[in-house]
Amino acid sequence: MACPITLPPTVPVGAVLHLPTLRLRRGQVRADLAYTHVVPATRRTGHTVALGVDWGLNTLLSAGAVRLREGGRITALGSGGRFRAAGVLAKQHRLRRHGEHLQAKAGRYQRLIDGRAHRELPVDGALIARHEQVREEIRHVSERRSHLNEALARAAARWAVDQAIATGATVIYLEDLRSMEARGMGRTMNTRLSQTVRGRISDRIRHLATETGIAVVAVPARNTSRHCPNCLTPLLHRKAPDRPTAHGWKWAVCPDSGCGYQGDRDQGAWMRIAARGLTHQTRTAVERTSGHLLIRSTVDALETAAVITPTAPTSSRPDRSKIGPTRPRTARPAPRRRRAPSPARPHGPADKRPEGHAHTDRARLPRAARRNQSVTTISTPATSRHRPRGAALGAGFHHHAHASPPRWEPIPDTTSATGSPS
Template sequence: MHLPTLRTHHGRVHADLAYTHTVPKARRTGHTVALGVDWGLNTLLSAGAVRLHDNGTITALGSGAQFRAAGVLAKQHRLRREGEHLHAKADHYQRLINDTDSHYLSGKHAVLAEEIRYVADRRSNLNDALARSAARWTVDQALAAHASVIYVEDLRSMEARGMGRTLNTRLSQQVRGQIVERMRHLAAEAGIAVVTVPARGTSRHCPRCLVTLRHRKAPDRPTVAGWKWAICPNPECGWQGDRDTGAWQRIAARGSTHQTKIAVDRASGAMVIRSVVDQLETTAVVETATTTGIRRGDRSKAGPTRRTIARSAPRRRGAPSPTGPSGPAGKRPEGHAHTGPKLLPRAAHRHQGVTTISTPTTRRHRPRGAALGAGFHLHAHATPPRWEPIQPIPQPADHKGSVG
């Protein structure tokens, strides 16, 4: 039975009627295309799809994508520091007041309490917006790749060790739990299963040969120790790439090979893989597309090279352009006007893009837009998906539920 809910809105009584609609059923096993999701610090999410073939081999579909929220996280840290400062000041006032109602600091303490509540509301709203945007982006990546399952790192098995007090505080302040919950809700509407996978060793081992990786600062600085760029020391493999790229490939491959070990948690009803089996882990390797029998067109030379006609350079104007009027009318100014795309304002412009390069050392990188408050969408950036065309795998089933 769907009973209506009555609520008042602008002096009128509204009745919310629940309804039932049919959605595809999320399966636990039988997945051939899976989306792996890896957590990061500045790059909040890195995701990519893999395909499990009939012969047991796993290949990556595309180069993956990233959801970068460095500006939003910087704004969160600024609000956190501001809240800690206000809490410390309010506690100092409370000790001076000492339960005296007529103290002259009582008014200031009340103002501080209101400001603390305002900062807390801003942090809560920012976390909700970030969780909705990241979850929606992840589900859209799965829909674009026609994936039937999303494998996410288990948050309980993730430990931030050896990163220092600052990075550990930033990791603990991220809204990963909210993102996973919203991800499950959005994926259920499309019949996509969300499974948590143990995170141990996903960023440490090579996705091609499972050899322990060597982490460096950037591809253009292969001798400087770091954590962003990974290089496989195996001479027979030679894989190298972004640390997050190798991590989502390992997560997707681990989940694809451990499908028979998926269990449903009794308390939350979420699908989880509790432990890693060594026998199945040895087969969780991502092979290159050339090893699966993909044939490419013959590009061998079949005739003589066509001669190119030399073209003379265009005549250049020797004299400078005349000075035009100051108004909008008249001749165009001297020189070439830039017609390319405009740069993103404020914090949207980043030194570090999708392909990892070393950060400039001339000055300290600070997201100014986040400090000035440029808005949410100027700080959250996502790379477009690049997947291979895959036929969807429909699995309709009747699933009834009520939506208020």
């Protein structure tokens, strides 16, 4: 019997195919076809562009690229990115709690069955049926959790490798998982750390990176989130400025006045991981049991050079960020400039332009400008309930609005001894 198999486009053209393995799944015959193809060789040293990956709880992965320049300077290539899996992790936690509840029910049924058998009493068939039903639900929930973990591992690994390919990195530096054991952090934190499938993600990253010739090296995670990536000063952690009510201390501030670094602690962690990997790349070794590349320990002489040098801004435009309160502005706007040209001969005294916004081609001002309006003159109120005090009723601009003195009227001189004109 001949079974035609169509190869997917992910299989390279020059790949060597191996014998397939057939398996039944939901009434269908599926073929697992293995193949071998040539991939670029990875190297331990000689890297100039590296991708640092930091593990987190709410933000599963934080990654960014750095470059090793001449003279040993290390600069960051952009601000990095984050792989958020809060929704998937929340579903994973719900399935875990549901599985624990089912395990408690199954244990209760098993104790009831064992107790009746120990006392040589007949075991109820309905009790055995409920116990088998709960065991079947537990297997179903376990399969869902396994599929969810596998999908999460594939997505996170694909994202990390794509970040390395996009930035041109030849090595990916990961935190050493052996220092991330879930012990001594409380029941909730230990459960979260053990359920984030970091081991599967690391294996997937190594598998996908090998196909593109990118090396994956494990780096010690000591003090990656504690020290400043620019000056290695111990950081001060506090609430994030954009989320002051969120739990935890996600924001890191360098107390050194000459440095002034501040940012998300995960962002500073991947900078430290990538810089530590580039400076310690000559100490990269191969683990005998697994064959993975790793850096076992750090050296103080090399650690002092594992700092990120801030790059100068490429734009000459000055910084217009707001650093203080807005300067108060007057409520009265400045008068508009005159749009009418000045007359050939002044109508008033010499060397004086006519005032006001009246047109210069008229012999006399309009009637509205000749009305007797003073500072306390307002319009006549429309209602009889409110009667203004201390203001003369007359022509005005708006109800309850005091008009300024007309600019075409002389301003009384209150300081002279002769008094003001009536």
